[in-house]
Amino acid sequence: MTVFIVVVHVIVSVALIAMILLHAGRGGGVSDMFGGGFAPQSLGGSTVVERNLDRLTVIIGVVFAITTMLLAWLLG
Numbered sequence: 001m002t003v004f005i006v007v008v009h010v011i012v013s014v015a016l017i018a019m020i021l022l023h024a025g026r027g028g029g030v031s032d033m034f035g036g037g038f039a040p041q042s043l044g045g046s047t048v049v050e051r052n053l054d055r056l057t058v059i060i061g062v063v064f065a066i067t068t069m070l071l072a073w074l075l076g
Helices: 002-022 030-034 048-075
Strands: none
Touching: 002 048
């Protein structure tokens, strides 16, 4: 059981790093390559790609937190 959680934790850690790096910084970012820069800025709000990236990042962050707590409980 512990080995499975460690493997999931490592995969989620790498995915979380990738999701954070995809987010747009102050001057755009990698997410502009996927349609983030094509929406008119006057509309306010973010594009569909950015919203989905935000949601996916939050989900991966929650899974990371859960696996961290499970590992602390199992190994502690």
